[in-house]
Structures are given as C-alpha cells and as structure tokens.
Amino acid sequence: MKVIPLPLYYEEKEGQLILTDTTFHFSEELAESAAFFQQFILMKTGINLRSEKYAQINFVLDFNLGEEEYQLDISEHSLMLAARTDSGAYYGIQTLIQLLEYKDGKYYYPEIYIEDRPKFAYRGFMFDIARHFFGKGEIMRLIDLISFHKFNYLHLHLTDDQGWRLESEKYPRLQEISSRRRGTILKDGTIDGIAHYGYLKKQELKEIVEYARLRHLEVIPEIDMPGHMTSLLAAYPELLCSGVNDNIEVRSAWGISKDILCAGNELTYKILEDLLLEVMEVFPSRYIHLGGDEAPKDNWRNCSLCQEKIKKENLENEEALQAYFFNHFQNFLSKYGRVAIGWNDGLHPDLNESVIIQHWKPGTRKKTVKAANSSRKVIMSDFLYLYLDYPYAMTPLAKTYNYNPLKGIEKEENILGIEAPLWTEWVANRAKIDFQIFPRIAAVAEVAWTAPELKDYDSFRKRLNYLYPIYQKMGVNFARNKEIKPGFLKRIINTRSWWKNEDSEFLKE
Ligand SMILES: [Zn+2]
Numbered sequence: 001m002k003v004i005p006l007p008l009y010y011e012e013k014e015g016q017l018i019l020t021d022t023t024f025h026f027s028e029e030l031a032e033s034a035a036f037f038q039q040f041i042l043m044k045t046g047i048n049l050r051s052e053k054y055a056q057i058n059f060v061l062d063f064n065l066g067e068e069e070y071q072l073d074i075s076e077h078s079l080m081l082a083a084r085t086d087s088g089a090y091y092g093i094q095t096l097i098q099l100l101e102y103k104d105g106k107y108y109y110p111e112i113y114i115e116d117r118p119k120f121a122y123r124g125f126m127f128d129i130a131r132h133f134f135g136k137g138e139i140m141r142l143i144d145l146i147s148f149h150k151f152n153y154l155h156l157h158l159t160d161d162q163g164w165r166l167e168s169e170k171y172p173r174l175q176e177i178s179s180r181r182r183g184t185i186l187k188d189g190t191i192d193g194i195a196h197y198g199y200l201k202k203q204e205l206k207e208i209v210e211y212a213r214l215r216h217l218e219v220i221p222e223i224d225m226p227g228h229m230t231s232l233l234a235a236y237p238e239l240l241c242s243g244v245n246d247n248i249e250v251r252s253a254w255g256i257s258k259d260i261l262c263a264g265n266e267l268t269y270k271i272l273e274d275l276l277l278e279v280m281e282v283f284p285s286r287y288i289h290l291g292g293d294e295a296p297k298d299n300w301r302n303c304s305l306c307q308e309k310i311k312k313e314n315l316e317n318e319e320a321l322q323a324y325f326f327n328h329f330q331n332f333l334s335k336y337g338r339v340a341i342g343w344n345d346g347l348h349p350d351l352n353e354s355v356i357i358q359h360w361k362p363g364t365r366k367k368t369v370k371a372a373n374s375s376r377k378v379i380m381s382d383f384l385y386l387y388l389d390y391p392y393a394m395t396p397l398a399k400t401y402n403y404n405p406l407k408g409i410e411k412e413e414n415i416l417g418i419e420a421p422l423w424t425e426w427v428a429n430r431a432k433i434d435f436q437i438f439p440r441i442a443a444v445a446e447v448a449w450t451a452p453e454l455k456d457y458d459s460f461r462k463r464l465n466y467l468y469p470i471y472q473k474m475g476v477n478f479a480r481n482k483e484i485k486p487g488f489l490k491r492i493i494n495t496r497s498w499w500k501n502e503d504s505e506f507l508k509e
Contacts, residue, residue: 002466003098004442005150005449006459007116015076015111017056024049026059032214033089034059040097045107057081059089068152069117072096074109087216091116091150098470120405122379122417123448124153124220125441130160130231131254132424133179133198134433140211142433145476147215149445154212155220155289155419158200161230161251165199166221166282170274173235175199181231181250187426187501191252205282220341221283224291225272226261226325233259239268241303254425256294263325264305273332280336287356288338290329292346295322315350323348330355341379344368358419360387369408372415379416380405386420386444388436389427391505393494398485401443401457420444431477435506438471438478439464479505 001010019041026034037059038049049057062082065071070092071082081096083089095116101108125146127139143154158165164178180197200208212219230251233239237246241262248259261268279288297318300306306321315321323346330340330352342351344359347367358379359368365382372378381387385395385403405418420441427433446460461483471478486494497504 002463003095004460004463004467005446006454006463007095007114008451008454009115011113013111016108017074017076017079017111018106018108019045019047022047022049022057023052023055024057025051025053025055027061029061030059030083030086030089033086033093036090037093037096040093044100047107066117072112072114074112076111079109090216094148094150097148098466118150118449119451120415120417120448122153122419123151123445124155124379124417124419125151126155126157126419126421128157128160128422128424129165130157130163132428133163133165133196135198136200136204136208138430139208143208143212143215143217145474146441147217149441150449151445152217153220153419154217155222157222157224159223159231160228161257162254163196163250164231166205167199167201168275168278170278171236171271174232177235178231178250181252183252185253202282209283218285218287219283220285220287220289221279222289222291223275223279224293226263226322227257227293227295228291229261230257230259233261236271239265239271241299242305243302244299256296258296258298260295260299262303262305263300263321264303264307264309269328272329276329276332280338286339287341288333289341290326291343292322292326293343294345319348320350322346323350326355327352347371356416365408373410375414377414377416380418381421386418387423388420388440389423389425391495391498392479392482393486393491393498393505396485396491397440397443397482398457400440401446401455401460403447404452405447406452418444418448432506434477435479438476439467439482442467
C-alpha cells in the first residue's frame with residue numbers, strides 16, 4: 001500500500017490492470033469526476049479513454065455509500081470505482097492518481113480492493129494572503145495540491161494589520177489604501193522600505209471559488225475582527241475608539257496591534273455589515289470566519305463609546321463586549337443562512353451557541369475541550385502541531401503526524417475536524433510556501449482522513465517514498481529529510497536560529 005492518507009480498508013493482490021486501448025463508462029451523476037479522471041489519464045499516459053457502454057473502467061453510483069465515501073475494485077480485467085456522490089468519486093480518483101504505476105513502457109494499476117471514507121468531515125488548510133500577498137494563480141495551485149491530499153476546506157485569511165486583500169465596491173479606500181504597506185519588517189527588526197501590496201478583485205475571487213468547487217473544496221473567507229484591523233483603520237480611522245491618535249498606517253511590523261475597531265460606534269457595525277454583504281456575494285460558503293483573535297482591550301477600556309455600550313447592554317466587561325460584538329455578526333450572518341467561525345480567543349460564556357470555535361492557542365486547550373464536551377462545535381488547529389509556518393525543528397513531521405485532535409474529548413461529534421494554517425509573516429515566495437507545507441500537509445491529511453487506530457508513523461514514512469516522486473513531477477519544492485525527528489537539543493538550537501534568521505532551515509536545502 002502506498003496511498004496517503006491511508007485508506008480505511010484494503011486488500012492487495014498480485015495482478016495488474018494494464019492500460020492500453022482502455023474503455024470507460026460512468027454514471028451521469030459522476031460526470032464531473034469522470035471528466036477529471038479522463039483528463040488525468042490523458043495528460044499522464046497519453047491514453048484517451050474510449051467511451052463505451054460495456055467498459056473496462058466503470059464509475060458507478062452506489063447509494064449505500066456515505067457522502068465522501070468510495071470503493072475501488074481493480075482486477076486484471078477491470079476497474080470499478082463506486083461512490084454515492086461526485087465528491088466520493090473525486091476522492092477515489094485522488095487514490096487512483098497515487099496508485100498508477102509505470103514499468104517497461106506500460107502504465108498499469110495494481111490489483112487491489114479498497115473501501116475508504118474520511119474520519120473527519122472538516123479537513124481544512126488556511127492560507128494567509130494578508131501578511132504576504134499571493135494571487136489567483138498561486139491560490140489555485142494550492143487548491144490542486146490540497147485537494148489531492150483529500151482536504152475539503154480552504155480558509156483564506158484575507159485581511160490583517162499588514163494588508164487588506166479583497167476588493168470592495170462600497171469602500172474603495174480598502175483597495176486604494178489598506179492593500180498597501182510601506183515596507184516589511186525583517187528578522188533583525190529593520191523595515192526593508194519596499195512597498196508590498198495587492199488585492200484580489202471580486203471576479204478573481206469568484207473564479208477561485210468555482211475552481212475550488214470543482215475540486216470539492218469550499219472556500220471560507222476570513223475578515224478578522226475586531227483586532228488585526230489596522231489596514232482598514234488606516235483607510236477609515238473614524239472607526240478607532242474615542243481619544244485614540246488617528247494617525248495610523250498599514251503596519252509594516254508583525255505582532256499584535258492595540259488599535260482595534262471601536263465596538264461602541266454604530267458606524268463600525270454598519271460598515272462591517274456592508275462588507276459582509278459584499279463577502280457573501282462572492283463566497284457562497286456555509287461558513288464565514290470572523291477572526292476574533294488577539295484583540296487587546298486597552299482602547300475599549302478608555303473609550304467613552306465602548307463604555308456606554310457596555311452599560312447600555314448590561315455587559316460585564318470588555319471581554320463580554322467582544323462576545324456581544326461577535327454575536328451581533330453571527331446573528332447578521334445567520335439571516336443569510338451562514339455560520340460564523342471564530343478563533344478560540346473569543347470563547348466566552350456569552351458567545352452565541354452556534355458560533356464554531358477554531359482552537360489554536362497554546363495553554364487554552366482545557367477551556368476549549370470543556371466547551372466541546374458541553375455543546376460547542378470545534379475545529380482543532382493546535383499551534384504546536386498544525387501551524388505549518390514554524391520550523392521543522394520546532395514542529396517536526398513526526399509530531400504533526402502523531403497529533404491527536406480528540407485528546408480529552410468526550411463528545412466526538414462536536415469536533416468537526418482539523419485545520420492546518422500557513423501564516424505568511426516569514427513566507428514570501430512559492431519555494432518557501434512549499435518547503436513549509438510539504439510533506440507536513442501529508443501528515444495532516446492522514447490525521448484528518450485516516451481512522452486513528454490505523455495510523456502508524458513507520459508506515460507513513462515508507463509511503464512518503466511513493467509520494468515524493470509525485471511531488472517532484474508536480475514541481476513542488478518539498479522539504480527533504482524531515483522524516484527523522486531531531487534530538488531535543490538540536491530542536492532547541494535550530495528553533496532559536498530560525499527566530500534569528502528566517503531561512504536557517506530553508507537555506508540548508
Ligand atoms: Zn470604542
């Protein structure tokens with residue numbers, strides 16, 4: 001078996017199905033996947049699968065199977081892929097991409113029987129295009145690569161202190177001012193003085209959404225609020241709290257800004273609602289991410305409007321004001337059939353029950369687990385295991401692989417799944433993106449998809465040897481020789497050196 005993520009059940013046999021002048025038939029309901037498979041075989045082998053009613057390769061509907069489930073039955077004479085939905089068939093094809101072999105001038109499939117379905121319904125990857133901007137082409141390339149790993153959600157972090165990356169028709173200063181910063185901080189603390197800018201037009205975003213849909217991925221937009229909003233505040237400083245110096249600009253440095261949106265000003269609610277309407281017009285996703293992380297309350301404590309709001313709404317304190325703020329937008333989104341996701345910083349007793357929490361913050365897991373064990377729906381993104389922008393010295397491949405999102409969880413049904421973020425403070429180009437993500441994303445895929453009792457790191461390592469040539473053909477600059485976990489001391493030294501020089505690991509390649 002060479003497939004990653006490892007399928008739920010399989011039986012390997014000795015024979016081979018050799019592809020030559022092969023015939024193909026599929027159920028109409030699976031037409032999109034069938035077209036994808038035909039295209040793959042043509043590109044890879046030059047073979048044009050011939051359509052025929054009684055064919056060697058069959059894609060069939062099976063109503064007994066689950067939403068994302070598939071079965072594969074390959075013998076010396078035929079290949080049958082069964083699924084109930086087009087997405088089930090699509091995941092079967094991702095397995096077929098990995099199973100295809102070539103020897104002595106011939107392409108063939110090994111004789112095998114597979115039954116497979118995912119462990120978690122939510123298998124996400126987050127891409128931050130705010131800290132460093134990446135355009136449509138790069139996002140589409142990543143969509144191809146993560147859907148190949150059987151992920152089904154792409155979370156786009158579109159806004160942050162250092163840049164606003166989506167077009168607004170109603171608030172054009174967001175692309176004119178908020179999408180551009182004067183420079184970028186370097187590891188030695190100096191600013192490089194090179195302007196960094198960019199944003200995606202609505203039309204481009206719609207193309208990304210459609211491209212993702214065809215690959216069975218839902219794109220979740222994130223508008224991070226009320227913190228991480230310096231870029232918007234640089235264009236609309238009237239949304240700052242009363243008494244705050246409004247001479248601010250789009251940040252060149254990373255970290256946390258004290259300048260957050262005023263939650264006592266009605267204009268804040270009006271503008272964000274307008275923006276969310278524009279966001280919903282572009283993104284049909286069920287989920288909209290509203291951020292909610294790292295929002296220092298200094299300004300709120302000293303703001304007459306925020307304090308008035310606290311009194312008027314009978315709120316306990318500034319943390320309760322953030323829950324009120326978040327609930328306001330959850331209620332707004334729910335009118336359009338959407339559900340809000342928030343980072344776990346915003347978890348509060350007043351927070352609306354239907355808000356999904358994305359857990360990331362070290363030292364807060366107990367609180368999240370407690371919430372999940374009552375009734376809160378949670379997506380797990382533990383910082384020390386799933387943050388892909390950190391060095392392999394700090395987060396080795398084996399550590400990510402052995403991550404258990406269900407630790408301490410009693411109500412498994414409340415864990416929707418897992419998500420691995422790539423923040424891009426120190427990720428400025430494609431080579432670095434690939435180095436950070438691959439092969440770690442393969443480990444994440446196995447945590448998300450494979451039944452936990454089947455996980456085995458040694459088996460995973462062996463199977464990576466089949467994945468690497470595929471990465472190479474796809475032009476992926478994956479990190480080499482990261483399979484063996486370094487010793488503790490080496491991890492400390494290399495992690496420290498990463499903090500001093502972003503590319504210490506990367507440049508050794
Ligand atoms: Zn205020």
